[in-house]
Amino acid sequence: VHRVTVLALDRVVPFDLGIPARVFGAARDADGRPLYEIQTCAIGGATVRTSSDYSVVVDHDERALADADTVVIATQEPEGALREEGLLDAEVRNALQHVGPDARLVSICTGSFVLAAAGFLDGREATTHWGWADRFAALFPKVRVRADVLFVDEGRLLTSAGAASGIDLCLHIVRRDHGAEVANGAARRCVVAPWRDGGQAQFVERPLPDHAETSTAATRLWARGRLGEALTLDDLARHANMSVRTFTRRFRAEIGMSPTQWLQRLRIEEACRLLESTALPVETIAHHVGFTDATLLRRHMRAQMGVAPLSYRRTFRGPGDAVAGA
DNA sequence: ACCGAGCTCCGCCAAG
DNA sequence: GTCTTGGCGGAGCTCG
Numbered sequence: 001v002h003r004v005t006v007l008a009l010d011r012v013v014p015f016d017l018g019i020p021a022r023v024f025g026a027a028r029d030a031d032g033r034p035l036y037e038i039q040t041c042a043i044g045g046a047t048v049r050t051s052s053d054y055s056v057v058v059d060h061d062e063r064a065l066a067d068a069d070t071v072v073i074a075t076q077e078p079e080g081a082l083r084e085e086g087l088l089d090a091e092v093r094n095a096l097q098h099v100g101p102d103a104r105l106v107s108i109c110t111g112s113f114v115l116a117a118a119g120f121l122d123g124r125e126a127t128t129h130w131g132w133a134d135r136f137a138a139l140f141p142k143v144r145v146r147a148d149v150l151f152v153d154e155g156r157l158l159t160s161a162g163a164a165s166g167i168d169l170c171l172h173i174v175r176r177d178h179g180a181e182v183a184n185g186a187a188r189r190c191v192v193a194p195w196r197d198g199g200q201a202q203f204v205e206r207p208l209p210d211h212a213e214t215s216t217a218a219t220r221l222w223a224r225g226r227l228g229e230a231l232t233l234d235d236l237a238r239h240a241n242m243s244v245r246t247f248t249r250r251f252r253a254e255i256g257m258s259p260t261q262w263l264q265r266l267r268i269e270e271a272c273r274l275l276e277s278t279a280l281p282v283e284t285i286a287h288h289v290g291f292t293d294a295t296l297l298r299r300h301m302r303a304q305m306g307v308a309p310l311s312y313r314r315t316f317r318g319p320g321d322a323v324a325g326a
Numbered sequence: 327a328c329c330g331a332g333c334t335c336c337g338c339c340a341a342g
Numbered sequence: 343g344t345c346t347t348g349g350c351g352g353a354g355c356t357c358g
Contacts, residue, residue: 233333245347245350248335249347260334292357296356299357
């Protein structure tokens with residue numbers, strides 16, 4: 001089992017502190033056995049104040065960092081010397097000494113300030129909460145800050161943007177460790193979308209020389225932009241410059257579902273968005289997201305979420321809600 | 327609710 | 343020997 005140790009520092013943000021335990025804890029192998037063991041530690045094993053109106057009691061002190069395969073620095077709003085000069089408190093610095101040389105280092109939100117101040121991020125790309133990106137860049141000129149992504153994967157060092165992107169990052173790590181299928185299972189247990197790769201590149205991966213050409217990422221972006229068209233497997237494979245067989249194989253390995261499953265999911269997602277935010281007729285929406293027919297949209301929505309398009313719109317808008325046009 | 331033509335998915339396997 | 347590729351075929355699915 002892979003051991004994940006979460007370090008909770010003073011004024012930790014409870015939401016973010018809970019993310020690793022929840023997501024890694026949801027990662028199971030085919031027989032349902034947990035793939036990660038999560039422990040939470042604090043300096044001196046002391047009670048930790050949170051950013052909210054309560055404190056947390058942990059079971060471990062910083063020595064728990066020593067046998068961690070992965071160390072997660074939970075969100076802590078930078079204060080004092082860290083905020084002003086980018087310097088770590090002596091006790092935090094000492095605690096980080098326990099981290100093994102091969103441990104993977106992960107930060108959520110402003111936890112990246114700690115990693116940067118400790119020098120781990122020098123010469124690397126990293127991200128942090130967008131509201132802190134300028135301060136971060138000013139304090140740590142040796143770090144290349146990306147403010148426009150959900151997370152950055154530098155291999156042994158991974159940083160995520162604000163709050164919920166910590167979930168995306170943890171899922172990404174599970175995907176890296178155990179494949180997309182396992183990661184999707186964890187996402188399902190957490191009742192969270194297994195894949196957020198919006199319009200822009202929302203994460204940056206360490207450029208692996210061979211990985212870039214073999215990935216279906218570019219084709220997914222391309223397909224996303226032409227949802228309304230009738231895309232066949234051949235179209236996708238051709239765009240990716242792969243045989244159909246290789247494309248489907250890669251796709252499943254990377255995303256954990258088949259190309260058409262993914263495409264349908266996207267279509268439904270977009271249809272829901274339009275149902276929520278516009279008053280367009282179902283027929284128009286169906287065509288817009290690539291269904292030839294409104295009945296097809298109904299069939300798929302029924303199958304995937306058990307709701308008919310109009311009743312989805314109704315529950316979302318509430319009754320009597322005036323509708324503004326598209 | 328059902329049906330058939332066509333498409334998709336994936337195990338298998340030979341080839342690189 | 344190990345890993346990847348891609349054609350084949352049939353089971354299963356999708357769409358009209």
